[in-house]
Amino acid sequence: MNFQSYFPVWNQLTDAQRDRILGSLAARSVKKGTLLHSGDDCTGLLLVKSGQLRAYILSEEGREITIYRLFDRDLCLFSASCMLRSIQFDVTIEAEKDTDLWVIPAEAYQQILAESAPLANCTNEIMAARFSEVMWLMEQVLWKSMDKRIASFLLEESAVEGTSRLSITHEAIANHLGTHREVVTRMLRYFQNEGMVKLSRGVVELTAEAKLRALQGA
């Protein structure tokens, strides 16, 4: 499997456009925890080959909230926000797992974007997908109480990791959800008393998924 099979509209690009991308891209392998992009740097577009990235925003006081995650074949636009002048926000992107990816310089992508309707439309779809994720998050933050959001997060995390035994700290959960560690700790203890989870150092084990699901939907 090579780059050509990962790039979304490869078979709709001209030979010249393909050469321009192939001549400018860089392959990278990064360890879990690596910071790939921050602030308004024009890092370039990130195309995930395998692994997992997390995009989050930061408050002035250093609080975090995860706005979306990127998995295999996902293309990150906002690490190349210099490409679109209307993007007026900064995201931070870090590797949540060891990740193989390609970096496509914003300039090369932008040149092709200007002339290729297929690439521009595909970029539109990608942005619309991220927009939808952010709108979902907005609704969660606005209308859902923290107990439901923590229940949803644990269930989603368990599905992504394929295990009911999650190696994650309370601090990390708080950073995903945009809240304080104390809030998470208090809620997880309540969940434990209700028999929904079992807590140990750096581990949250889901012991009654049905109960968590009921809480999430309540």
Place this chain on the structure above:
Amino acid sequence: MNFQSYFPVWNQLTDAQRDRILGSLAARSVKKGTLLHSGDDCTGLLLVKSGQLRAYILSEEGREITIYRLFDRDLCLFSASCMLRSIQFDVTIEAEKDTDLWVIPAEAYQQILAESAPLANCTNEIMAARFSEVMWLMEQVLWKSMDKRIASFLLEESAVEGTSRLSITHEAIANHLGTHREVVTRMLRYFQNEGMVKLSRGVVELTAEAKLRALQGA
């Protein structure tokens, strides 16, 4: 001033594309308070000639929050969300003032989008601008306290309306900010005690903008 001078990339479209749009669009004049779009209806794209529209989302319990506003020359994409399959959220759009606008059917726009790089890129920029507004709002909701958000809202509203005497109910302010009327009323009374506003039925008068600005930035 006619439609051609309002549509963003008119001079980059072919004659056939122009005819397709002109042959399918409809002009509308609506009164303040008119609901123009709701749910997942495919109303079409809305291009504002003059007036003011408000896009908001609704909770299951009927709470509202304004996500962006549209002014003269603004084009609304999300009233035609059927056009982009990746859009998975619903907005409601109402006229905040008497408004003249054009409705462009999603199908006609989408056909041109598929073949026109300029229109696709312009659509990208519009979506990126809305995305930026939503990210700004997300940061407000997450990290800013309600007193600062109400102060910001009053200052912005005063700038948009060009007056320090705002005809607006506490309920309407709550619906813009995604909170309850009681929260707004309590805060406005506090502002009044501090000499920042003067309240009367259906009116909030800004009496000390500098103080509101200081609060907003605090």
